[in-house]
Amino acid sequence: MSQSKFTTIGRKVLMALSGFFLMFFLLQHLTINMLSVVDPDSFNSVSHFMGYNPVIQFLMQPILIFAVVFHFVMGMYLEYKNNKARSVKYAYNKPGTNSNWMSRNMIYSGLVVLAFLGLHFYDFWIPEMDFKYISGHEEEPTRYLVELNHKFQNPIKVGLYVLAFIALALHLLHGFQSSFQSVGFNNNKYTPTIKKLGNIFAIVVPALFAFVAIYHFLNPLHQ
Amino acid sequence: MDLTLKIWRQKDAKSTGKMVTYPISGIEGHMSFLEMMDILNDELIEKGEEPVAFDHDCREGICGMCSMFINGEAHGPDRKVTTCQLHMRMFEDGETIHIEPFRANAFPVLKDLMIDRSSFDRIQQSGGYISVNTSGNTQDANALPIPKKDADLAMDAATCIGCGACVATCKNSSAMLFVSAKVSQYALLPQGQVEAKDRVLNMVNQMDVEGFGSCTNTGACEVECPKGISIENIARMNRELMKATV
Numbered sequence: 314m315s316q317s318k319f320t321t322i323g324r325k326v327l328m329a330l331s332g333f334f335l336m337f338f339l340l341q342h343l344t345i346n347m348l349s350v351v352d353p354d355s356f357n358s359v360s361h362f363m364g365y366n367p368v369i370q371f372l373m374q375p376i377l378i379f380a381v382v383f384h385f386v387m388g389m390y391l392e393y394k395n396n397k398a399r400s401v402k403y404a405y406n407k408p409g410t411n412s413n414w415m416s417r418n419m420i421y422s423g424l425v426v427l428a429f430l431g432l433h434f435y436d437f438w439i440p441e442m443d444f445k446y447i448s449g450h451e452e453e454p455t456r457y458l459v460e461l462n463h464k465f466q467n468p469i470k471v472g473l474y475v476l477a478f479i480a481l482a483l484h485l486l487h488g489f490q491s492s493f494q495s496v497g498f499n500n501n502k503y504t505p506t507i508k509k510l511g512n513i514f515a516i517v518v519p520a521l522f523a524f525v526a527i528y529h530f531l532n533p534l535h536q
Numbered sequence: 537m538d539l540t541l542k543i544w545r546q547k548d549a550k551s552t553g554k555m556v557t558y559p560i561s562g563i564e565g566h567m568s569f570l571e572m573m574d575i576l577n578d579e580l581i582e583k584g585e586e587p588v589a590f591d592h593d594c595r596e597g598i599c600g601m602c603s604m605f606i607n608g609e610a611h612g613p614d615r616k617v618t619t620c621q622l623h624m625r626m627f628e629d630g631e632t633i634h635i636e637p638f639r640a641n642a643f644p645v646l647k648d649l650m651i652d653r654s655s656f657d658r659i660q661q662s663g664g665y666i667s668v669n670t671s672g673n674t675q676d677a678n679a680l681p682i683p684k685k686d687a688d689l690a691m692d693a694a695t696c697i698g699c700g701a702c703v704a705t706c707k708n709s710s711a712m713l714f715v716s717a718k719v720s721q722y723a724l725l726p727q728g729q730v731e732a733k734d735r736v737l738n739m740v741n742q743m744d745v746e747g748f749g750s751c752t753n754t755g756a757c758e759v760e761c762p763k764g765i766s767i768e769n770i771a772r773m774n775r776e777l778m779k780a781t782v
Contacts, residue, residue, distance in 0.1 A: 320740045320741065320744055320777065321710075321740070321743070321744055321748075321749070321750035321751070322712075322740055322750070322751075322773070322774055322777050323777070323781065324750060325750055325751060325752075325774075326774065326778065391750055391752070394749060394750065395707070395708035395709070395710075395749035395750060395752070397641070397747075397749075398640060398641055398642070398708055398709035398710075398747055398748055398749035399639055399640050399641060399708075399709045399749070400641055401639055401645075402639070403605060403608070403636055403639055404542075404544070404555050404634065404636060405542075405607065405608050405634035405636070406605075406608045407607065407608030407609055408608075408707060408756065410608070410609055410613075410759075411609065411705060411754075411755075411756040411759035411760050412707075412754035412755055412756040412759070413754075416752065416753065416754040416755065417707055417754055419752065487753070490753075491752070491753040494753045494767065494770070494771050494774075495751075495753065495774060496774065496778075497771045497772065497774035497775035497778060498771060499767065499768050499770075499771030499772075500768065500771075501768075
């Protein structure tokens with residue numbers, strides 16, 4: 314019998330691996346964001362390092378973009394295939410009796426996060442690319458904190474960011490522990506701990522991202 | 537108790553079906569769900585109407601034939617029971633009960649509540665077995681030492697009756713719980729090791745060919761499984777597949 318290149322399981326494993334990478338990235342991003350609150354000078358120097366280090370810019374950044382695009386495209390593809398597996402739907406169904414909302418609606422929480430990424434790129438990434446590579450400005454190692462703070466002076470934008478972080482939390486509440494299951498890690502001894510860790514990660518990380526946005530909204534820098 | 541039944545009626549595999557309402561009276565709480573269906577069918581036959589076709593065989597929860605989706609759940613609202621073991625005391629007097637066939641493109645409806653689950657047979661035939669010498673020189677299985685824990689887990693997996701509740705319940709119509717139970721019951725035992733690689737590759741490939749969806753780890757399957765098969769088996773199958781692929 315011929316073997317397809319990727320089975321449904323193979324695709325799920327790849328989803329999980331890209332998910333692990335993106336969760337690791339979230340931690341790294343959050344650590345730098347938190348510096349903007351607790352140590353502004355370090356925030357500026359770390360941001361400058363991230364913005365001008367060639368390994369970060371030309372190796373890690375493309376890998377990150379690839380992981381995001383891959384996770385999104387594969388997620389959409391799996392959703393499409395899974396919908397096709399049942400063309401006649403139930404007239405009466407009670408999925409809430411056997412599974413939680415987050416696990417059944419990963420596509421919707423994921424699409425909200427994706428829409429947020431569009432806004433986030435518009436806010437930060439595109440102006441940064443313009444500053445460095447299109448307009449060709451000189452390096453300004455101390456500009457980052459002020460730029461960040463000014464971006465969060467619009468209450469509607471802060472509200473949108475907080476909404477996106479709620480969607481991210483819903484996505485992670487299922488995604489964290491689901492990634493372990495997909496790569497085959499499930500046993501009586503460690504799985505309960507992984508689920509607890511997943512819940513902590515899914516709530517604390519987005520909450521701290523939201524905290525940073527709200528903190529800068531409430532503490533405008535005048536310059 | 538008096539009930540209102542809303543039942544999926546479909547003349548044959550090619551016809552379009554619809555939900556039809558039937559009132560029914562005199563149902564006792566100790567009756568099984570299938571006995572209630574028998575009473576309905578007796579009434580329909582007496583009235584000269586076509587009885588409702590549904591799958592059933594042993595009526596003691598081990599054959600895996602009964603397959604109704606009752607009030608939005610595979611095998612109804614009770615846990616770890618098949619439809620034939622579901623008692624009418626689980627329902628309230630005056631309740632409306634929705635009864636549909638298990639739905640998945642890989643389980644086409646043949647008539648009313650009867651479905652074709654031969655896709656499971658083909659998955660099983662693709663690797664859900666061990667090849668042993670049965671010429672009279674077969675080694676005594678008890679001569680092979682097997683840790684109690686592994687034997688118990690293999691037995692737990694082997695209790696899967698292949699009813700398809702996992703597929704019916706899964707929002708993706710995924711057959712992962714069924715296939716993983718069949719893979720696990722051999723993967724845990726020494727007799728299953730020789731063909732382990734081909735087994736998992738062929739069974740997963742056949743599962744995909746049949747058009748089942750992929751697992752998104754909602755865990756709904758293990759909640760609705762009448763035999764309590766754990767999704768730990770799915771994780772084990774994922775490991776087996778990675779071992780066989782890498």
